[in-house]
Amino acid sequence: MTQTAHSDNEARRTLELLGPAPENWVPERPGIDHNVFIVGGGQTGCAFAFALRRAGIGRVSVIDAAADASKAGVWLNRARMNKLRTPKSLVGPEGGLPGLGFQAWYEARFGAASYREIDRIPRERWADYLAWYREFLAIPIRYATRLVRIEPVDGHFRLHLEVNGSARVETARKVLLCNGVAGNGGAFVPRELARLPASLVAHTSQAIDFAALRGKSVAVLGGAASAFDAAATALEAGAANVHLFVRRATLAAVPVSRARAYPGAYDNYFDLPDALRWAQALRFKRSGSAAPLDSIERVTRFPNFHLHLNAQWGAAREAAGHIAAEVSGETFEFDFAIAGTGYFIDPSARPELADFASQIRLWRDQYTPPAHDSDEGLGAHPYLGSALEYLEKVAGRAPYLKDIHVYNPAGFVSAGVPVGDVPSMKRDIPAVVRRISRDLFLADLASHTERLAAYVAADFNESAYASSVWQREASSA
Structure with missing residues (x-):
């Protein structure tokens, strides 16, 4: 058996031990094509597709504007580093399943000794691993498909797409923006x-x-x-x-973000006061x-x-x-x-967000720093909820914003990490999936109430234990 085959067998064993993915539990709604629509088929889009599958959420679609897999993402195209900039030991798209992680994949192909020798992950090896991850887990990506406009309608979104140059409209209940560094703005x-x-x-x-x-x-x-x-x-x-x-x-030369790279700060970052999160973002920018x-x-x-x-x-x-x-x-x-x-953050610069960009709460709407700590660029970042969802600038005017989750660097001030990169995956992918699950479940509570009260047939009847039932002896006269 080759090392590669052994690696795939280990990954299959991991999935076997995890058990089969649950069936889709989300009730169908007339006129809805997708429960979750993921924009971007790179490392995070694929990781979300797998995590949603394991959460029993079906009718998930992943699109990418690239013509095919070889042109998607940054690793074989616009990325030019020799090695990733993050430690090799960070949890990535495997979602806590070591058999699906980079180390297991790499060691099966190049040996444990080789893995110990590398200080950081070679860029092209990471690209190879992501291709294996996508193919092994059979994550379907719809290439040559571009999101042109998100149109909010009653209870869902109408998505205007360009598919191989032709216009198309589909509908979805949730939108996940895994669309990279320019996903809430553009190149500066x-x-x-x-x-x-x-x-x-x-x-x-x-x-x-x-x-x-x-x-x-x-x-x-x-x-x-x-x-x-x-x-x-x-x-x-x-x-x-x-x-x-x-x-x-x-x-x-001072990587100040390491000061907050411990579980207490990482896991509880969204509970920090706004003033402290602002100060951390400002410290990073000034350093x-x-x-x-x-x-x-x-x-x-x-x-x-x-x-x-x-x-x-x-x-x-x-x-x-x-x-x-x-x-x-x-x-x-x-x-x-x-x-x-680098890049600038400005949701109004994105045509797909044009219908509601003015309704998105930004950091400048939420928090006013002392004059000496003001920063126009940081203030333009969207002020996101703990599941990286947009929030309304004015309560009640755009309630649909909570159904758009932002998994790109626009979340930096809110989340404290470069959202979309490997450091964000361990905490934020599960948090977003849990929120999507909760929202979809509660939105169809009437249907689930009926399902929870449904008749359940008995596994057996009284004959299974009748012979062992204790019979009290009759008392003597």
Whole structure:
């Protein structure tokens, strides 16, 4: 037996010990196509589909805008790190079932000794594992399907889709947004770059032809991991030189989020006062996102890599097919520029949320920090409930918002972790599934009351024990 076959057998044994998935217990409703509609077929969309299946919730649909599995998600497309940035030991999409986890999968293919040797998970191995997870658990994904608009109607949502270029409308009771880093906003591109021709600029969220940068001079803006990974990829592709521009005077090097990485804070984060959650988000933002040391070493080994600190771009223009830029009093010319500048949060920027974006409670609606701790960007994050559901800005005006769950980085201020990444899975996937289960159950309480009162046939009758019933002896005269 091959190691791979052994791994699959161990995974099958895990499912056997868990027992069969429950049958769908959610009553059908006329005119409803899906109980739960999951937007995004990446690691979290698949994990939710499996968790909902185990909770006995049927009629779950998962869509992804990518043409097929090879183009879905970030790991083989827009992600450019060599290793994941999180510890290898974190619980991921296996949901507490070790036989379905990365370690079991990896050890079966490469051995336990190899697993011990890796400090963090290689990106491409993680992609291979996720493909196995999806295929082994038979998670159906509807590719080439894009959500265009969520239209609230009476008691459910009408979902306007684009399927292989054609318009289609389906209905669902619950919507789960597992749609990645731009799912509640978009890619942030500094205005200095946004004014340049699109042929000269890309954001790290986009597909970039790095091979075309061979022999070219490249500028990268940003000081976090994605900027360093893009710079490294350009250098490894043969760029003539790469200049990376960081606004801070020193690189962020303190991973402040580790201060709250213990079970008490992690498990009870939603019960913290708003002021404390705000302070934690602000501390992280002010400290900066620290790139892993190996991402920095990946670029500094190149003599044609140049790091600019305390560097603010001023004017930038197109000049004879190149970029002419003024940066901190110096003049540079580049063939191409890459924005590794992160993402902005603004639900109103998402066309699929346009019908109700103004009704979503944001952090600025919920909490007013002291003036010296105000932050417009953090204030734009949605203020989410403990199951990552939208809340109403004004009570009673948009009660349907509680039926949209946000499993993307817009939940950071509320949840304290990068929602959608591995660190969020252990706590938040079960919490969201429990809430979906509760909401669907109580919404059909009349039907369940009838089912709970239904006639149940006896397993046996009195003949099964009649011969053993004690008969009192008659008293003597």
